[in-house]
Amino acid sequence: MGVIALAWWQLALAALMVVALAGCTMVARLGMGRSLLIAAARTVIQLGLVGLVLEALFSAARFHWVVLMAMGMLLIAGREVMARQTRRLRGGWAFGIGTVAMFLSSFTVTVLTLTVIIGPEPWYQPQYAIPLLGMMLGNTMTGVALALDRLTDTAWRQRAVIENRLMLGQRWQEAIGDIRREAMRSGMMPMINAMAAAGVVSLPGMMTGQILAGSPPALAVKYQILVMFTITLGTGFGTLAAVAAGSRRLFDGRERLRLERLSAPRA
C-alpha cells in the first residue's frame, strides 16, 4: 500500500484557502491577516528547507552529520526556551540551564530508545533518530520553558514569602519548595494532559501520519505509545533538572535569595 503523492499544485489549493482566511480576517479588521500570512510562508520555507536537509542526511547517513543536526536542533530549542521566559536568569544561565537540561534528558532518552528499544541498524539511522529527537526536543522545550518561566516569575512575586521563610531558619530548598513544585507541575501538565486525551479527544499526529503512510494501525499505535512515553520521560527529567538548577541559581552560597540575578521583563 503506497502513499498517494502530493503535487505542489495540490498544496497550492490549500494555500489558496489560507489566503482566503487571511482576506476574511482583514475584512473583519481583526489585525492578524499579516501575521497569519507570514507564519504560513514561514511554514512553507522552513519545512521545505528541512525536507532538503533530511533528504541529504538520509542519503549520507553518517554519524557526524546526525550529531551536527542534533546539536543544531538542541541549540535552537535552547534559544527558544530562553526567549519564552519573562524574567530570565542573567549571564547566559537561562540559556545554559535550559539547554543542558534538554541535552541531558532528550538525548539520553532518545539514545536509550534507539539502542535498547527500537534498535535500527546502525542505531543512529537518521530516519529514526532525527524525527524521534525532534518530537522529544519540541515537547521538552515547552515543558522546560513553562517550568522555568513559572519558577522565576513566582519567585519574583513571592520574594517576601521566601525571605520570611529564610528568616525563620528554613533551608533554601524548603523556602522555595512550594514554588518548585508549582513550576514542575506546570512543566509536566501539558504532557500528562496529552497522554490522558490521546486517542479519545485527539489522534496524535505521528500515529496519523504513519497510518496515512500505510502502516497498519496496530503498529502505528505501538509507536505512538512508545513516543508518548519517551516524550513524557524527556519532559519530566528535563523539567526536573531545569527547575533544580534554576532554583539553586536563585540563591547564593549563603542561601540568600538573589533576585537581582533575574533580568527585568522587556516591555
Added chain:
Amino acid sequence: MTATDALSLKRLAVGELAEVSLTIAPGEVHCLSGPSGSGKSRLLRAVADLEPHDGEAWLGETAQSSLAGHAWRARVMLVPAESQWWGDTVGEHLADARLDDLETLGFAAEVRDWQVARLSSGEKQRLALVRALSREPSALLLDEPTANLDDATARRVEAWLGARIRERGWPVIWVAHDPAQIDRVADRHWRIVEGRLEEAGAWA
C-alpha cells in the same frame, strides 16, 4: 536552656550605612531608630545574613560565616515588620508554639484553625512574634514589632517580649520609632544620623 551568648557586629557594612561595630550582651535590648530609608531594616537583614555585606557578625564564639546560612538564621532570628504566611491555616506555621504565649497575646488554642487570609495586620504581627519565638532562636532582631498594634496591645506585647528576653537571655536589636516605647524597653538606644550609628542620650 538559657542562651548566654552575646551578639556582636564587627565592622558590619551594608548599603549607605557606615561600618557598625557593637556588642549586645545576653538579655540586653538595643533599640535602633532613624528616619525611614536610613538603612535600619537593611542592617537587620545583614545581621541575619539575608543580604551581601562586609564585616562579620558573631554569636558568642560562632562567626556568621562559619555556619550555613539557614543555621545562622535559625539562631539569629529576624522578625520583619510585615510577616508573610505560606500555609492556609495559622496552625501550619505554629507547630511548636507554646499555648501560654498565644494566650498572653490574646489568642485561644483555636487560633491554629484560623485561616491566614482572614487575619488582621495586628493579629499577623502578634502571631509572627509567637512563630519566631517558637523556633527557639538564640538572638532576636525585631523590626518594628508593634507597628500595627494599638497602644494597649503594644504594651502587652512589649511586656511579654521583655519577660521572654530576660528569661531566655537573648541579645536583641529592636527597631522602633516611638520614643516612649524606646524608653520602656531599651537598655541602649542607637540613632542613625547621616549614615552612622550614634548613641542617643549618651550625653543627656
